[in-house]
Amino acid sequence: MAAAVVSYCKPSPFVGQFPSTFGKSASSQSVEISMQSSRITALFWGSKKSVKSQPLDSSLGDFTLTGSGTEEATGNQAVAKKISVSVISSILEVSANEWDACTLDATGPEKFNPFLTHGFLSSLEETDCAVKETGWMPSHVIAKDESENILGVVPLYLKSHSYGExxxxxxxxxxxxxxGSRYYPKFQCCVPFTPVTGPRILIRNTPFKDQVFDIVVSALKDLTAKSQVSSLHITFSSESEWRKLKDKGFLQRIGMQYHWKNRNYKSFDEFLMDMKQSKRKNIRQERKKIPAQNLTMKRLRGYEIKAxxxxxxxxxxxxTTDNKWGTPYLTRDFFHEMGSKMGDQVLLVVAEQEGKLVAGALNLIGGDALFGRLWGCDPRVYYPSLHFEACYYQAIEAAIELNLSTVEAGAQGEHKIQRGYMPVTTYSSHYLMDEGFKKAIAEFLMRESSQVNLVMKLLHESGPFKEGIH
Known part of the structure; x- marks a missing residue:
């Protein structure tokens, strides 16, 4: 069964990249059939010359709040009856306190997500990672009341490509x-270069937050139309957002990641005892290779991390990027800036050999989760099992130590399953302007979702844990 699962997964678009044969597949046949009838009315039909989006109008309109929630205040909060929605060209136009207040209200303290903070997102902009020149033009959406209090924010980018998503x-x-149509530019609502789940429409916790949410979504759709771009994509959103957006004309898409769950473990050995004997033995053998190579593992936080x-x-x-991805999305300055701003939320796992740093794995700490992000090693040496130790086992130990419920290990990687990281669903929503393409892609997404669900079921059935442990 396991071998069948692996061979089944490899061509799937959610575990790697989409097959380049989309244009030849059954999925794209439906695209072709749908589009043949829509070719005359398609939004960008015509020549394949470069199409530029319209200049962004900073104002997206003024809106009136109605009904319950606008008639009385709660606590010291001022009542807002009208809000204005606008686009800003840099997150630096919003104070860190105001942005982070929206983030914290949207997630709640227990689900706090460090990637949605002003500190993380501003680090990407200030160090030239997520900027116009790299194809990530900040176009964040802000909702304010009559007193200029910020009621909601949305991390949004005008994209000229699909990399880093x-x-x-x-x-x-x-x-x-x-x-003959142009897909780019498009709007992308996400955390750049970071496949981490969390809310994307960050609304303050007021009595009228549901109305503000609806207004902001409407403004996002209007912005997409007025800017004459092909589409708006809200990726790795929360499940609740995903469900709400379906009713607002967005196509629904699911994907798959691998997460580790903490079942109130007191130690790494206690976690191992939930594994099947063969998996437990393999993990112990891999961990023994670390001291055998004269490697020392350390977990550094905050001030312990030096320049x-x-x-x-x-x-x-x-x-890592040179060997696997080809494009280094992040600059050297980003790590310094992000580390300085994020403080103790950063956990850097490092491996040393005879006092010299030879590898590292970057993690961020959230309200109830440890988020594993990037890994790299000295290019001159290969250390067997070090990747598993630095990225997976050290993260599990840290989560147990910090009493965190989850380790999110990021995108891709079936090898994570035998190390205790199991498949979970991720959610994305897509708003396409052209009705012909929308219909064809909706049909494709239905088939893709069935495939994702089947693979996840098979992977769970052949998982590494003892029977009865989920």
């Missing part, structure tokens, strides 16, 4: 192009 739509762009650590980690990160 981890929800793959390159084949959609190819399908658009094959019919030299970030410089070394950047070298390791570049080794």
């Amino acid at each position: 981890f929800v793959f739509d390159h084949s959609w762009a190819d399908a658009y192009y094959s019919f 030299s650590h970030w410089d070394s980690f950047y070298t390791f990160y570049r080794n």
Whole structure:
């Protein structure tokens, strides 16, 4: 069964990238059939010359709140009856306190997500990672009341490509192009370069928050239409947002990641005892290889992480990108800036050999989760099992130590399953302007969702845990 699962997963678009044969597949046949009838009325039909979006109008309109929630205040909160929605070209136009208040209210303290904070997102902008020049033009949406209090924020980017998103739509762009239409630019609502689940429409906890949510979504759709772009994508959203957006004309998409769950473990050995004997033995053998190679593992937080650590980690990160991704999305300055702003929310796992740093794994700490992000190693040496130790086992130990319920290990990687990281569903929503493409892609997404659900079921049935442990 396990072998069948692996071979079944490899061509699937949610565990790697979309098949380049989208244009030849059954999915794209439906795209072609649907689009043949819509070719005359498609939004960008015509020549394949470069299409530029319209300049962004900073104002998206004024809106009136109605009904319950506008008639009385709670606590010291001022009553808002009208709100204005606008676009800003940099997160630096909003104070960290105001942005983070929206983030914290949207997630709640127990689900606090460090990637949605002003500190993380501003670090991407200030160090030239998520900026216009790299194809990530900040176009964040802000909702304010009459007293200029911020009631909601949305991290939004005008994209000229689909890199750094981890929800793959390159084949959609190819399908658009094959019919003479332009897919780019598009709007992307996400955390750049970070496949981490969390709310994307960050609304303050007021009596009228549901109305503000609806107004902001409406403004996002209007912005997409007025800017004459092909689409708006809200990726790795919370499940509740995903369900709400379906009723607002968004297509629903699911994907898969691998997370580790803490079942109130007191130690790593206690976790191992929930594993099947063969998996438990394999993990112990892998961990023994670390001291056998004269490697020492350390977990550093906050002030313990020095500038030299970030410089070394950047070298390791570049080794990973050069070998696997091809494009280093993040700059050296980003790690320094992010580390400075995020403080104790950063956990850097490092491996040393004879006092010299040889590898590292970057994690961020949330309200109830440890988020594993990036890994890299000295390019001159190969250390067997070090990747598993630094990225997975150290993260599990840290989560147990910090009493966190989850370790999110990021996108892809079936090898994570035998190490205790099980498949979970991720959610994305897609608003396409062209009705012909929308219909065809909706049909594709239905088939893709069935495939994702089947693979997840098979993976859970052949999982590494003892019977009865879920």
